[in-house]
Amino acid sequence: MARKPKAHAASHTPLVLGHDIISKPQTIRVDGVRAAGLEASRRRINFTTIVVAGLFFIVGVRLIELAVRGSGDDSRIAAASINQAIHRPDIVDRNGEVMATDIVTASLFVDARYVIDPQEAAHELVGVLPDLNEADVEKKFASGRPFIWLKRDLTPRQQYAVHNLGIPGLEFQREQKRVYPNGAAASMILGMVDIDNKGTAGMERYIDRTGDLLNKPGDLTATPVSMEGESGNASSGIRDSGAVMLSIDVRVQYVLRDELEKGVEEFHAKAAGGMVMDMYTGEVLGMVSLPDFDPNNPNLSDDNAHFNRMTLGVYEMGSVMKTFTFAAALDSGAVKINNSFDATHALKVSRFTISDFHAERRWLTVPEIYMYSSNIGSARMALAMGRQEHQLYLRKMGLLSRPRSELPEEGDPLVPANWTDLSTMTIAFGHGLSVAPIQVVQATCAVLNGGFRIQPTFLRRSGPALGERILSAQTSNEMRELMRLVVTNGTGKKADVPGYPVMGKTGTAEKAGKGGYAKKKLLTSFLSAFPANDPRYVLLVMFDEPNPTPTTYGYATAGWNAAPVTSKVVQRIAPLLGVRPVDQMMENPLIEAKLVTNGGAGD
Amino acid sequence: MISLSRTNRGAIAEWWWTVDKWTLLALILLMVVGAVLTLAASPAVAMRIHLSPFHFVYRQAIFYPPAIAILIGVSLLPVRQVRRVATMVFLIAYVLMVMTLLFGPEVKGATRWLQLGPIAIQPSEFVKPSFIVVTAWMFSEGMKSRRFPGTIIALALYTCVVAVLALQPDFGQLMLVTLAFGAIFFMAGLNWFWIVLLAVVAIGGAVAAYTFVPHVASRIDRFAHPASGDTYQVDKALDAFHAGGLFGRGPGEGEVKRILPDAHTDFIFAVGAEEFGIAAGLLIIGLFSFITLRSLGRAGEETDPFVQLSACGLTMLFGMQALINMAVNVNLMPAKGMTLPFISYGGSSLIALAYTMGMLLAFTRVRAGRQSASATVRGVFA
Numbered sequence: 001m002a003r004k005p006k007a008h009a010a011s012h013t014p015l016v017l018g019h020d021i022i023s024k025p026q027t028i029r030v031d032g033v034r035a036a037g038l039e040a041s042r043r044r045i046n047f048t049t050i051v052v053a054g055l056f057f058i059v060g061v062r063l064i065e066l067a068v069r070g071s072g073d074d075s076r077i078a079a080a081s082i083n084q085a086i087h088r089p090d091i092v093d094r095n096g097e098v099m100a101t102d103i104v105t106a107s108l109f110v111d112a113r114y115v116i117d118p119q120e121a122a123h124e125l126v127g128v129l130p131d132l133n134e135a136d137v138e139k140k141f142a143s144g145r146p147f148i149w150l151k152r153d154l155t156p157r158q159q160y161a162v163h164n165l166g167i168p169g170l171e172f173q174r175e176q177k178r179v180y181p182n183g184a185a186a187s188m189i190l191g192m193v194d195i196d197n198k199g200t201a202g203m204e205r206y207i208d209r210t211g212d213l214l215n216k217p218g219d220l221t222a223t224p225v226s227m228e229g230e231s232g233n234a235s236s237g238i239r240d241s242g243a244v245m246l247s248i249d250v251r252v253q254y255v256l257r258d259e260l261e262k263g264v265e266e267f268h269a270k271a272a273g274g275m276v277m278d279m280y281t282g283e284v285l286g287m288v289s290l291p292d293f294d295p296n297n298p299n300l301s302d303d304n305a306h307f308n309r310m311t312l313g314v315y316e317m318g319s320v321m322k323t324f325t326f327a328a329a330l331d332s333g334a335v336k337i338n339n340s341f342d343a344t345h346a347l348k349v350s351r352f353t354i355s356d357f358h359a360e361r362r363w364l365t366v367p368e369i370y371m372y373s374s375n376i377g378s379a380r381m382a383l384a385m386g387r388q389e390h391q392l393y394l395r396k397m398g399l400l401s402r403p404r405s406e407l408p409e410e411g412d413p414l415v416p417a418n419w420t421d422l423s424t425m426t427i428a429f430g431h432g433l434s435v436a437p438i439q440v441v442q443a444t445c446a447v448l449n450g451g452f453r454i455q456p457t458f459l460r461r462s463g464p465a466l467g468e469r470i471l472s473a474q475t476s477n478e479m480r481e482l483m484r485l486v487v488t489n490g491t492g493k494k495a496d497v498p499g500y501p502v503m504g505k506t507g508t509a510e511k512a513g514k515g516g517y518a519k520k521k522l523l524t525s526f527l528s529a530f531p532a533n534d535p536r537y538v539l540l541v542m543f544d545e546p547n548p549t550p551t552t553y554g555y556a557t558a559g560w561n562a563a564p565v566t567s568k569v570v571q572r573i574a575p576l577l578g579v580r581p582v583d584q585m586m587e588n589p590l591i592e593a594k595l596v597t598n599g600g601a602g603d
Numbered sequence: 604m605i606s607l608s609r610t611n612r613g614a615i616a617e618w619w620w621t622v623d624k625w626t627l628l629a630l631i632l633l634m635v636v637g638a639v640l641t642l643a644a645s646p647a648v649a650m651r652i653h654l655s656p657f658h659f660v661y662r663q664a665i666f667y668p669p670a671i672a673i674l675i676g677v678s679l680l681p682v683r684q685v686r687r688v689a690t691m692v693f694l695i696a697y698v699l700m701v702m703t704l705l706f707g708p709e710v711k712g713a714t715r716w717l718q719l720g721p722i723a724i725q726p727s728e729f730v731k732p733s734f735i736v737v738t739a740w741m742f743s744e745g746m747k748s749r750r751f752p753g754t755i756i757a758l759a760l761y762t763c764v765v766a767v768l769a770l771q772p773d774f775g776q777l778m779l780v781t782l783a784f785g786a787i788f789f790m791a792g793l794n795w796f797w798i799v800l801l802a803v804v805a806i807g808g809a810v811a812a813y814t815f816v817p818h819v820a821s822r823i824d825r826f827a828h829p830a831s832g833d834t835y836q837v838d839k840a841l842d843a844f845h846a847g848g849l850f851g852r853g854p855g856e857g858e859v860k861r862i863l864p865d866a867h868t869d870f871i872f873a874v875g876a877e878e879f880g881i882a883a884g885l886l887i888i889g890l891f892s893f894i895t896l897r898s899l900g901r902a903g904e905e906t907d908p909f910v911q912l913s914a915c916g917l918t919m920l921f922g923m924q925a926l927i928n929m930a931v932n933v934n935l936m937p938a939k940g941m942t943l944p945f946i947s948y949g950g951s952s953l954i955a956l957a958y959t960m961g962m963l964l965a966f967t968r969v970r971a972g973r974q975s976a977s978a979t980v981r982g983v984f985a
Binding site for chain 1: 841844881930
C-alpha cells in the first residue's frame with residue numbers, strides 16, 4: 001500500500017502486503033528513513049494543528065457575533081422565558097391617551113419544601129385570599145415541590161396581607177401585568193394578553209406578530225399632529241417611549257359605545273356594532289361591537305362577547321349595499337342619474353320574488369329608487385349594468401376580499417360560488433353576499449371621497465392615504481347627492497342633526513335562518529357620512545335583532561333604530577372631531593348637492 | 604525569582620530549564636480564571652439547591668493544592684516513568700470504570716461515578732489520558748518492529764474502553780476518546796484507505812447512537828429544530844453572551860447563573876462571558892488555543908514517535924474537550940455533558956486534568972534528540 005519507495009529501496013526484508021494498516025518505513029535502523037517517517041508524522045501534526053486552530057477561531061468569531069448581535073432568533077428566546085413576562089409597549093390613542101400599559105405586580109408561589117404545617121398554612125392563606133380553594137392549596141403545600149403558582153397578580157393590599165402571615169415558603173415573583181385604563185371601551189380593538197403577557201387577540205396580538213414593530217417605532221408612532229386644535233394631551237415623548245399609536249380617538253370610541261349600549265337597551269337588541277372611519281386616511285377612529293368584554297378580566301365574558309362583529313362577523317347587510325350597486329351602475333355608464341325603472345310589480349325570477357318594502361308601485365327615477373330603497377329598481381339597475389361589470393366593481397371596492405387591516409380577527413366575505421344573474425339581482429339590494437361591516441365602511445369611503453380606494457387601518461396615519469381611483473369624481477358627487485337625499489326626503493330622516501348635516505342609507509335585512517329568511521329577525525343598519533356639506537367621516541351603526549318599542553309605532557326597521565342612534569352619535573362626536581357646524585340648513589338638497597360638487601373632495 | 608544554575612544537574616533544576624514554562628504559566632492562569640468563575644457562578648447554584656453559598660467554592664478550593672502538586676510532580680518524571688505510571692493508572696482506572704457499571708450510583712440516568720471513602724471519582728477521567736499514552740506506546744512499538752502487533756492491540760484497547768463508556772453511558776467521553784485516539788492514529792501514519800473506512804464507521808456509530816439512544820436523539824433534534832423541544836439552557840446561555848457584551852455586566856451582576864442548573868459546570872463559559880464580557884471569553888479561548896497549538900507544535904518537533912504521539916494525543920484530549928464545551932455554550936453544537944477543563948467545578952476532574960497535563964508537560968520537555976538537534980542529524984544523513 002502507500003509505501004515510500006525510498007524505504008523500499010533501503011530494506012531487504014521481503015514485503016508482506018495487505019495487513020500493514022500503518023504505512024511506515026520498513027525499518028527505523030536507517031536514519032534517513034526514520035527522518036522521512038517523522039517528516040510524514042510532522043505533516044499530519046501540522047495539518048491537525050491547522051484544523052484545531054480553525055475550530056478555535058470559529059468559536060471565537062461566534063462569541064463575538066453573539067455578543068454583538070444576539071442569538072438572532074429572538075422569538076425562540078421569548079418563548080423560553082417562561083417566568084419572565086414580556087414587556088410590552090404602551091398603546092395610546094391618536095391624541096396620546098394611554099389605552100394599554102404594563103404595571104409591575106407580584107404573583108404568589110410556594111416553595112413547598114419549607115411549609116411546616118400545610119393544613120394550618122393553607123387555612124391562614126385562604127383567610128386572606130378567600131378566592132383560593134383551601135383543599136387545593138393544602139394539597140399544593142403538602143406536595144414538597146419547589147415551585148407551584150398559587151395566585152397571579154396580587155394587589156398591593158393582598159401582598160401586604162400575605163406577607164404579614166409570615167408563612168415560610170411563600171414567595172412573590174415580580175411580574176408585568178397589562179392594564180387597560182379604559183376597561184371594555186376599546187376591547188375589540190385592543191384585544192387582550194394571556195397570563196404571560198403575550199398578545200392573544202386584537203392589536204395586542206398584532207404587536208406580537210409584527211416582530212420588528214418595536215425596532216422601528218417611528219413608522220407606527222408618528223408624533224401626533226395637532227388636528228384642528230384638538231391636540232390636547234399629545235406629549236412629545238410618545239415617539240421616544242416606543243408606544244404604539246392607534247388611529248382610535250378614545251372620546252369618539254366612548255361616545256359610540258355609550259350610544260350603542262343605550263340603543264341595545266332601548267330596542268332589546270341581541271347585539272350591536274358601530275364604526276367611524278376617516279374617508280381620506282382610512283383610519284378607524286372608533287369601533288364598537290356589543291356585547292364586548294373587559295380586557296382586564298377577559299375570562300369573565302363568554303365567547304359571544306369576544307366575537308368582533310365588525311371585522312370577523314360577515315352579514316348580508318341589506319339595503320345599505322344598494323349604495324355600491326348605484327355607484328357601480330352610475331360609474332359604468334349603463335345607468336344615468338335621470339333614468340327611470342319599472343317598479344310597478346314584484347319581480348319574479350324562477351322561484352324567487354323580489355318585492356319592495358316601501359312599495360310605490362310605479363316607475364321610479366334613480367334617486368327615487370335609492371330614496372325609497374326599491375329592491376325591484378336596484379335589481380333592474382344591476383341587470384342593466386350586467387353581472388360581470390357588477391362583480392368587477394364590487395371587487396374593486398374591496399367587498400369580495402378580506403380587508404387586511406391590522407386586526408387578526410378578520411372574516412372572509414361569503415361570495416356565491418356560482419355568480420348568476422339572480423345573484424347579481426339579489427346582491428344589488430344586499431342579499432346573497434355576506435361581508436364584514438368594516439368592508440362596507442371601507443367601500444363607502446371610496447364612494448364618497450372622490451372615488452379613491454383606501455386601506456383601513458387601526459394605526460395612526462400622518463395624512464391622507466388615497467389609493468388607486470376606482471370611481472370617477474362625478475359618480476362620487478352623484479352618490480353624495482343620493483345619500484343626502486335619503487336623510488332629507490327618504491327613509492333616514494331621523495338621522496339628521498341640526499347644524500351637522502348627515503347623509504346616509506338605511507338597511508334592514510331579514511336574517512337568514514332555517515328554511516329561508518325570517519321576517520321577524522332583522523339586522524338593521526344605517527350607513528352614513530358627515531358633514532354632508534363636506535363629507536369626511538363615514539359612520540356605520542348596526543343592530544342585531546332590534547325589537548319595536550311603543551315610540552317606534554311597532555316598527556323595527558333601520559329608520560327607527562339605527563338612524564336615530566346615528567343622529568345621537570353624530571351630535572356628540574362631530575364637535576369633538578372639529579367639524580364646523582353649518583349655520584342654516586338648506587332646504588333643497590339639489591342646491592346643496594351642487595355646493596358639494598363645487599366644494600370638491602377638498603382636504 | 605528562583606535562581607537555578609544551568610549547570611545544576613539536580614532533578615528540579617533540570618526540570619526548570621527544560622519544562623515548557625509558557626504552557627505551565629497558561630495552565631496556572633486557567634486555574635486562576637477557574638477559581639474566579641467558580642466564585643462567580645457557584646454561589647447562585649448552591650443557594651438554589653439550598654447549600655451554603657460557598658459550598659462549591661470550598662470543595663473546589665481544597666482540590667487546588669493536590670492538583671498543582673500532581674501537575675508538577677508528574678511533569679518531573681522522565682518519559683519512561685511516565686509510561687509506567689500511565690500503564691498502571693490505566694489498569695486500575697479501567698477496573699474501577701468497569702465497577703461503576705456494577706456498583707455505581709445512578710446520577711441523571713448514567714452510572715459514571717464511584718464513591719471511594721469521602722470522595723466521588725469518575726474513573727473514566729483517569730482512563731482517558733492513560734489510555735492515550737498506552738495506545739501511543741503500542742503504535743510506536745509497532746512502528747519500531749514489524750512483528751509487534753501494535754495497531755491491533757491499540758484497536759483492541761480502544762474497543763474495550765469505548766464499550767464501557769457506551770454502557771455507562773457517557774457519550775461525551777466516548778466522543779473525546781475517539782477524537783484523541785483518531786488523531787494519534789492519523790498522526791501515526793494511518794493510510795487514507797483506513798482513514799475513510801474509520802470515518803465511515805464513526806459516522807455509522809453516530810447514526811446508531813441517534814437511532815437507538817433516545818437522549819442522544821432528543822439532544823440533536825433540539826439543536827437542529829429548536830422549536831421541537833426544550834432548549835432552555837442553551838437559550839439562556841445565548842442570552843447571557845448578548846447581555847454580557849464587550850466588557851460584561853460586572854462581577855456578580857450576572858443573571859444566567861441564577862437560572863441555569865449547570866451554571867458552575869457545563870455552562871460556566873456563558874456565566875463568565877456575561878459577567879466579564881467577551882473580553883474574558885476571548886481570553887479563555889486564547890489560553891486554551893495557546894496551550895493546544897503550542898503543545899502540538901512542540902510535539903511536532905519531537906523525534907521519538909512515542910513521545911510525539913503521546914503529546915499529541917493528550918493535547919487533543921485537552922483541546923477538544925475545551926472546544927466542545929465552548930462550542931456547546933455558543934450553540935454551535937448540540938448539548939453535551941462536557942466540562943471546561945480547569946475552569947468548571949469538579950474535584951475529580953481537576954485532579955485528572957492535572958495528571959493529564961502533567962504528563963503532557965513531561966513529554967514536551969526539552970531533551971536531546973528534538974527537532975533542533977535532529978535537524979543537523981538529518982542534514983548530515985540526508
